[in-house]
Amino acid sequence: MNTSSNDKQITDDLMPQKFSKSGMIWVGILSTICVIGAYAYYRQLRYGLGVTSMRDYVSWGIYISNFVFFVAISLVGSLITAIFRLANVAWSTPLTRIAEIIAVSAITFASLIIIVDMGRPERLYNLFAHGRLQSPIAWDVIVITTYLFISLFLLYVPLLPDLKIMNQQKNKNSAWQNKIYIFLGSFWKGNSEQVKISDKIINILCIMIIPVAFCIHTVTSWLFATTYRPGWDSTNFGAYFISGAFLVGAGGVIVAMYVFRKHYHLEKYITELHFEKMGRIAVMLSLIYLYFNINEYLVPAFKMKKSEAAHLAELFTGEFSIMFWFAIMVGMIIPIFIMLFKKGRKPLPMFITGIMIVVGAWFKRYLIVTPTLLHPFLPMQNVPDNYKHYFPSWEEWAITMGSLAGALLIVTFFVRIFPIIPIHETITEQNEKDHSK
Amino acid sequence: MNNNNNIPRRDFLLGGLLGTAALVEGCSEPKNPFAQDEVVLTGEKVKLLSVDGQIIEIDRAFLKPVPDVPHLSNAEERQGVAGKKFIMVIDLARCKNLKKCQSACNHMHQVHPGQNWIKVLGMEDADHTAPYWQPTTCMHCDEPPCVKVCPVDATFKRQDGIVLIDSDRCIGCRFCMAACPYSTRVFNWEEPVLTQEVAEQPYSCETSMPQKKGTVGKCDFCPDMTRKGELPHCVSACPNGVFMFGDLNEDSVTNGAETFRFSDLIKDRAGYRLMEDLGTKPSVYYLPPVNRNFPYEAGLENENSEETKK
């Protein structure tokens, strides 16, 4: 009797809720940003990539750094879901779906933004008609598709028991919601045979997603590391990208945790303990990323090869120094100091730290792409003046912001339709806890 | 004069010589790109007068200053000319930064205003080393980093060593631009500015024209000219004979006026290639700027002061 009322309480707490007034404003703002981005993209299609500030030297700009950012943040799906599940970390249950939906929306927009960057997007089919396996881009296309598929899979299968719960409460949902639930999960009865198979699927996916996630970051880093350019020509790049991705992904989850907890009053489910634990993990990830950063910058700076010297000087003390030290301090060092203290691992400071990590990481990606391109081997001469500098045009900003808003919209709508914290798993765990008492 | 035997053969010989820049191999090997079947014969004979007053017949095709070569398919353009290995030698001792190469190239390929396929760089390797002018073209590397990274075979290396771009295939990802250590590639950021005549002609990888919005362009060693046995536009445009072009398999390079045995020239003048340590194996060789024809300063007047050495 006590258990079932408990179950009902959990179900009621975690059911997807209609947008509140602030939710509507949030969706409105994000949609507006997306529409502006879409208009900017229309202009880009019409007038060519000339509307951007990219030119022959800086031939990759914030589109690519934004792409790298999206790819990086998508790694969180495999971290929270797969690694924790395989390691039997029970407290991660409320976080898995947050992590997975962030991964899915980020990787979706990563693939969209790379199409935006193409000069001839209508020739995308050439990748399949004339695809060439020697090119790291081909590897990236393959691995991103695979990762998106696995992430969707890993989002969907654990959702099945919750869909059954949703289907049982038809009267509480709008008609269109019920249609979705029936379409996706009416076949789930929750009998032992189904559970057995679904557990097997989830286990296999969790094992598989880890190497695939490592691949997507490594291959993305190879888009840079397979060239000769100073700042990119590094054997450290794969590990550097993976560690950075883990960190920004964890930061993203921390921010999302705080927002959902506050907005949907989930204090009972996303507890201070979760922030405490995520804080410890984030410190470790920051330290690892810092370690790779030191490797990445100190080793070439020790030698100061001619080609690297100008690039490093620009980062350490030159045009990009403010952004560089901002990204290092705000993205790594300050978060480490905040989270090392117990007080720093409380929800609000963690939220601020999470934002710092994400923002720092975005600028870090910008610093990986642009300054290198401004330091070619041969001097920049015989070109118009605007070829020698880069600051994104309004179209680039609009499209980039639009893509970020779009990714947030996907998460927002997902939360509107599906329970962001797995109801079924929470109930099961609660009951297990009660029994053991 | 016996004209009855082997008339096409004779036509070829004569016709080849008739060209403004004759290139004839004396005998028609199957691999010779300029063998008779490479010229579109009309079959129609024209009678004409020889120097000693005799009357000779030739094919009407040779009436044109340069006989038409057959239209090439995309596959043939991607193959290149068999048995050739095109190379270039750039003599830094002769360069005065006149940029005639650049303007001829830009004009002939209708390169977008502001962009250049050939750049003449004012180089100074270190504080106390001598400055010099360095024209840079595409290096047409034998281990081309740009071709390695292309996901769709839009840029490719031909058997004659030339690295070309197929703008009908290019998706505009610009990975090749990031990969090229010589920064040789340019991108059509906007709709290219073309004359109507060029805009209407069908696209060819060999002429690289008409250029297309959203695709990559670069120096192409003028394969349309070399197929005709002529020299690239930059080579013929340079009044100082800086550029020398030729076939490594013939072991010779020429700037039109002078012809050198390539191996001797490289040995005598200590020729080198750019960024050898990267392992790209360029097809463009440089002769160091020693015993110069012009002082470095002579080239400054053609450079706007802001743009000189870095």
Add this chain to the structure above:
Amino acid sequence: MKKIIQNRYLLLFFVFSSMLFANRSFAQEDAGQEIVKLHYYNSNNSIQYLILESTLKKNKVFTPQKDKTYQIYLDSAGTNLIAKVKTDAAGKGKAFLPPTLKKIWDASPQHTFIVKAGDEEIISDFIITKAKITIDTLNLDGIKSIVATVFKFENNTWTPAKDVEMKVGIQRHGGVLSAGDEETYTTDSTGSVTAEFKKLNLPGNQKGDITLVAKVEENEFFGNLAAQKSVKWGVPTKVDTHFFEQRTLWTTRFKTPYWLLFMAYSIIIGVWGTLIYLVRQVIKIKKLGS
């Protein structure tokens, strides 16, 4: 500091004044100046032809004139028409001497070519003396030489022409590689040049053939004369297809290295095979539910 500023003003002054002058000269040249050049060619002593080159000089820039028509006459304008030529995209037109002019051609050792555009006579002083060039080889004590001789038509016979500058060498892509150390040779009193063949071990074609050439270029009396001869003095070259046939990272998608194909496909098949298996498991769940 002060000096620099002074210089700057001086520079400005020069810039402005030069702009003024430039403007004036531009104004004068605005219509452009048509430049027509005629070149006479005689190949292997049989076929002779003329190349007409038409360019427009405007604002110091030379551009080829396309689709312009010119009439070329032999000796007297108006009567002995050689050809009407229309220039191509490179501004060039080509004309052969028609058999109808045989009589006039045979009548004199020297001829004038006249170019007219419409009624306007553009070139009237282009005079060519009939000339021939022969090429032969010589092998004395193992030393190979090329002998080239120039003859001009004088007093009804072919007589040696001395002091003619020419190139003697091997035909290569776009130019003539000199047989010896000199770039050019000059004929002696017998009208001959003997050039020692010093370019030993030069690559020829697959059989080792190379083409020897003797060329007189833009001579003020004779125009362009050329003769050639194929000899087996070169080193036979093998066509190296290996370079293009190999499987490397830079070759096309049809020549992907086997190790890469193996790695890529084994990963793809492994991962997607598992994924397909998992999709089938979901279908199995679905079947169990309905």
